[in-house]
Amino acid sequence: MFSDFINQFWPASIDGLAFGSIYALIALGYTMVYGVLRLINFAHSEVFMIGTFGAMFVPFTLGIDSTLTGIALVGVILAMIVAGMLASAGTAIALEQVAYKPLRKRGASRLAALISAIGASIFLQELFALVVIPGVFDRPERGRIQMGLPRLMERSELFSIAGHPVRVDQVVVIIAAIGMMIALDALVNRTKIGRGIRATAQNPEAATLMGVDINNIVRMTFLIGGAMAGVAGALYLISYENTNYYIGFLFGIKAFTAAVLGGIGNLRGALVGGIVLGLVENYGAILVGSDWKHVISFTILILVLMFRPTGILGESLQQARA
Amino acid sequence: MNKKTSSAGFRHQLGHFGDVVHDRWLRAPGWQRWIVYLLLIVFALLLPSESIGSFMSPDTDWATILFFPIGTYVVLAIGLNVVVGQAGLLDLGFVAFYAVGGYAMALLGTKMGWDFWVILVVGIGICALSGITLGAPTLRLRGDYLAIVTLGFGEIIRITARNTDSIGGPTGISGIPHPPNLSDDFELFGVKIFKYGVLDPRPYYYLLVALAVIVIILVKRWEKSRVGRAWAAIREDEDAAEVMGVPTFRFKMLAFAIGASIGGAMGVLWAAKSVSLNPNDFQFLLSATILAAVVMGGSGNLPGVMLGAFVVAWLPERFRELKDYRMLIFGAVLVALMIFRPEGLLPSRQRKAEFKEGSGGMGTLGAEVPGPESHGEEVASR
16 A cells, blocks of 8 residues: 555646645635634535536637647637636626625525525536537537547646646646736736625625625625636646536535635635645545545545634634634 | 615514514413414424415425435534534534444345334434434644534545445445334324335424424524533633633533434435435535525524524425526525525524624624624624
């Protein structure tokens, strides 16, 4: 068993980093919405799912069926990321307007918001299984079956670590994810909108008094979180080349775990949590078998909550709470 | 605008009607209440009849769906209501206890050859234990954290069942024994109600009614006792309850154990009827559906919760012609209901008041500037 671990350490690390980056990008949406609204945006998993289909739409409409190279490849990948971002951000904003805003206006409880989110989640899954996938992607009667992406790029070896190859697509995923994280960090820490988001997370009353338009800030929070999930969707699709209407569920829970692991409400925590989760999950899978991968992440979640409920980096988008 | 006011007016009238009925009920002398209880039980016993079934479910066998999903959901919702509605602990993995009960019946019945009645008792004990095992480390967490941990626990149970070949792996367990016949020829309304065979679902339904009645009596007694008051105190303000001398942790554990036992008892009964089970019977969607039933009906109010469970279970069966679109509509209805009536269809008065204050469960959303009257509470929840 231990020799297995040594043999598979590097491949598992690279896989873990790639998965972890995707978890981290999705976790950002949870963490931002939680920071501002103190709400688990349960339907965020569906925002990710819709991001994968948004990205799928590009090669589907272009009718790509062979691998690409050079400018064409870069163009298609960028277009997929943008399409994923648009689809996801649009969904996230619609979600906020339809499922959360009326509840906020009434001062409804967080339990009601959670049920509303679960309802929206079921609705979006079924909408895709019944209407969008059969209609838009021309797969009548096959809305619930996994949909594959034709291979876009040659999966050549870029370089190797300790004799284990690192593929191009894995590098693309990790670099793109880290790039998005840096951009987001700058957005939240340096811009006016970012200041508004932080102010609202800390104290909505004081933020209002200082002239922050809270509704706008909430909308922006959902938009940014959604866009990040869209990037995650596109990257997942490029790297793992398939998706289905139900894919959000597991990724959603994992990403939430990542958010909690890093300290919910903390943007850098989401990055750390995502990558730690991705790595530990893959290392654990070597030791106890990949069937138990999900059990490992849930166990980590429970252990973290028991011993350090504020996560690795603590909660920081707002003040720490009891 | 006009539409909005008329719907608000309708809600108001409905609420008023509810208040009148509720007042009448509170003032009714004991014997009148007993008559109502007896009529309700008789109604439950008459429910599987064909004449009701032809309207309620023209497409499927009424007595069958009365056992599952309707009756099963009702009992599970009563169990979850203890945890969510009364103690205010958000549990997103309730299906785990139902699964533990189901697997207890399946394993002890097939491998050990135990009797249904013995397994029922043992299963309830196992589920109470698993509730405590889950509760002990996690119940110090609050609100959303608890929700996500319970969700994780529910998934762990399901995946573990799927990955463990000695308990059937992904194919599950089949050949689960039925309960032994209590009497081969005792008949009520032309049904041999104590003969637990393969074809007739009605004896199981009556067994379920008996279980439900016992559970309702117990839960009602708890609600009115010191335990129930402690739960209400914890639900409304845990810190205040602790300061007032309520051992909050112990009472939260108790709520978890009771909820788990009810879920487990239903699991045992369900497994005894359905002959086979597999891990996919215990998906997260079931937890979500039961939680939706509790909140939809009016979290904390037993008649409301039962109504909610009935609606959630029955509507998709009634509108079978919509086939695939059922879940789509279910999702949309959940959202609409939370927008227009977040306190549920039949909320209890206390809960209605809590909702007016904006604390009807886990506190309010952030990013809302509260009015002056709720300011103190907003500060307290920080």
